[in-house]
Amino acid sequence: MKKRILGKSTQGRDLECFVFESENPNAKNFVLMGGFHGDEPEGVWVVEHFLNSEMAKEFKEANLYVIPQVNPDGVAASTRVNANGVDLNRNFPTVDWNAEAREAKYNPGAKALSEIEAQIMHDFILEVRPILFISCHCYIPQVNVNGDCKEASVYLSEKTKYPVTRDVGYTTPGCFGQWVLEAIGTPSITLEIEERMGKKLAVEKFPQHFVETFRRF
Numbered sequence: 001m002k003k004r005i006l007g008k009s010t011q012g013r014d015l016e017c018f019v020f021e022s023e024n025p026n027a028k029n030f031v032l033m034g035g036f037h038g039d040e041p042e043g044v045w046v047v048e049h050f051l052n053s054e055m056a057k058e059f060k061e062a063n064l065y066v067i068p069q070v071n072p073d074g075v076a077a078s079t080r081v082n083a084n085g086v087d088l089n090r091n092f093p094t095v096d097w098n099a100e101a102r103e104a105k106y107n108p109g110a111k112a113l114s115e116i117e118a119q120i121m122h123d124f125i126l127e128v129r130p131i132l133f134i135s136c137h138c139y140i141p142q143v144n145v146n147g148d149c150k151e152a153s154v155y156l157s158e159k160t161k162y163p164v165t166r167d168v169g170y171t172t173p174g175c176f177g178q179w180v181l182e183a184i185g186t187p188s189i190t191l192e193i194e195e196r197m198g199k200k201l202a203v204e205k206f207p208q209h210f211v212e213t214f215r216r217f
């Protein structure tokens with residue numbers, strides 16, 4: 001496993017990526033991430049638990065990139081938004097990006113990619129070009145899907161008992177998953193963990209299923 005610093009956050013924290021490389025030169029790339037929203041700690045805990053376990057090493061047939069905290073300043077402050085008050089998951093250049101914020105906590109920024117953390121993730125995705133990624137958040141429990149990854153999402157849904165959904169119940173212009181789908185055609189799964197589930201239950205329930213979910217793709 002190699003640690004890579006993808007860049008620095010608004011407040012100068014490292015945006016860390018942990019890379020598990022396959023020996024197979026033709027291996028495909030997968031990404032697992034958490035901490036887009038700093039007030040959704042379960043999403044960070046399950047990714048960190050996965051990282052500190054032996055689970056990632058079992059996935060020898062693929063290259064796996066693990067990013068526990070996309071928004072390290074938000075995680076440090078326990079805020080949804082980054083240090084500039086921007087919701088990073090509304091800051092990507094989707095075709096429907098707009099400057100309108102339904103509420104302050106959904107502030108999309110002055111323009112798409114105004115935020116350094118979004119720029120870092122943008123460049124990372126265009127470099128690595130994963131074939132599927134899983135992003136861990138907290139909200140109404142669901143396995144939310146962007147694009148076509150039916151077998152993988154159904155598998156994760158069966159294991160977690162969370163339903164597969166196509167939208168979260170409201171529009172999300174500028175969201176990361178939609179941008180990745182538009183930019184490189186890669187589908188994604190947003191795992192929405194029950195809010196305030198707590199660390200113990202969350203790390204027992206989810207990390208063990210990530211590798212098998214990737215394998216179903």
Ligand SMILES: [Zn+2]
Nearest residue numbers: 037040137138
């Ligand atoms: Zn979230």
